[in-house]
Amino acid sequence: MSNTHNDKKRKRSRSDDQLAPAVGPHVIQWLGKRKKKVPDALSADKNNHMQMEQILRLLALKERERRALVRYVEKRIDEEKNGGPKKVELQDSDGEYDVKNSAAAASHHHKQQELWPTSVTFSNNYDWESSVPADTKEKYYPSNKIRQRANHFSRNVYFKRITDKDHPAYGEFGLYCALAHAKPGQWLLDYVGRVTLGEDQNKKSDYVSDFGEHSELACDANLLGNEARFLNDFRNTGNYPNVEFNFRRDRNGEFRQGVYVKQVKEAKEKGFDGIKQDEELLVSYGKSYWKSRVDGGDLTEFVWRLPNQPMPPGGKPN
Numbered sequence: 001m002s003n004t005h006n007d008k009k010r011k012r013s014r015s016d017d018q019l020a021p022a023v024g025p026h027v028i029q030w031l032g033k034r035k036k037k038v039p040d041a042l043s044a045d046k047n048n049h050m051q052m053e054q055i056l057r058l059l060a061l062k063e064r065e066r067r068a069l070v071r072y073v074e075k076r077i078d079e080e081k082n083g084g085p086k087k088v089e090l091q092d093s094d095g096e097y098d099v100k101n102s103a104a105a106a107s108h109h110h111k112q113q114e115l116w117p118t119s120v121t122f123s124n125n126y127d128w129e130s131s132v133p134a135d136t137k138e139k140y141y142p143s144n145k146i147r148q149r150a151n152h153f154s155r156n157v158y159f160k161r162i163t164d165k166d167h168p169a170y171g172e173f174g175l176y177c178a179l180a181h182a183k184p185g186q187w188l189l190d191y192v193g194r195v196t197l198g199e200d201q202n203k204k205s206d207y208v209s210d211f212g213e214h215s216e217l218a219c220d221a222n223l224l225g226n227e228a229r230f231l232n233d234f235r236n237t238g239n240y241p242n243v244e245f246n247f248r249r250d251r252n253g254e255f256r257q258g259v260y261v262k263q264v265k266e267a268k269e270k271g272f273d274g275i276k277q278d279e280e281l282l283v284s285y286g287k288s289y290w291k292s293r294v295d296g297g298d299l300t301e302f303v304w305r306l307p308n309q310p311m312p313p314g315g316k317p318n
């Protein structure tokens with residue numbers, strides 16, 4: 001009797017194990033976002049047998065990081081249960097780079113060409129590093145179907161040097177809306193760059209964005225990319241983010257990262273109705289981008305101008 005009971009118990013726990021959600025890929029994603037090394041045992045666990053406790057022992061994180069990781073994984077698993085992460089209706093952008101230049105576009109392109117940094121290769125096509133395993137690349141870039149994009153500037157946006165001394169990126173470039181009105185949810189352009197494995201990314205580059213279904217890759221626009229590399233972060237600008245990154249597959253199955261106008265329900269600004277001509281496009285790089293760049297990682301010191309608030313007394317700190 002007790003044996004049967006134990007057998008049942010054993011059976012139940014085995015099947016529970018099989019049904020337990022896979023945590024490994026989420027942990028790898030979290031580590032990638034923080035540019036932390038993935039332990040070999042975790043990379044080798046291809047069938048996702050490792051459980052959270054085991055992984056946490058392996059990682060030996062500080063308490064605060066440990067809590068953040070657990071929260072992150074719980075959220076991802078919750079999303080999976082509820083049919084995946086929140087989906088937005090993405091507009092199809094295919095065709096944008098097929099269009100032949102009109103005379104007006106050509107003059108716009110000429111002006112942008114003059115400003116384009118000589119050290120950066122302009123491209124609307126991802127450049128895959130040879131160190132990315134062939135099967136990973138094939139999953140995102142089906143080689144026999146890929147359509148090369150024309151390498152011309154976008155007609156939806158333009159970049160220029162920032163001349164406002166109160167802007168936190170004064171003297172650098174920013175990206176602006178070229179359309180009379182870019183509607184919520186509208187695609188503007190793609191964030192393009194060199195694609196590497198997350199762990200091989202250049203940690204000194206300020207132009208790296210997560211890439212891949214599990215952020216296991218990185219896309220770096222430091223040396224190659226298009227105008228999207230000039231997107232600034234909203235912090236300290238006095239504005240909320242008005243664009244966001246979304247991944248999509250194009251009609252040939254290529255994985256691409258688009259810059260989209262925020263959806264009304266996602267925008268923090270009350271009454272948000274898209275972006276007007278000449279408004280700066282601002283995204284949120286995420287806290288981890290700034291934590292690793294701000295002395296001591298304390299963002300309360302770093303955020304000196306809040307959205308819709310005037311400049312604090314004393315103005316911008318030196």
Ligand SMILES: C[S@@+](CC[C@H](N)C(=O)[O-])C[C@H]1O[C@@H](n2cnc3c(N)ncnc32)[C@H](O)[C@@H]1O
Nearest residue numbers: 168169172173206207229230231232233234235
């Ligand atoms: C991806 S680049 C953005 C384009 C950059 N402004 C340029 O001219 O190449 C990221 C860099 O822009 C600057 N930046 C962007 N947003 C900023 C912000 N809110 N505050 C301060 N600097 C910012 C920082 O120098 C950061 O390293």
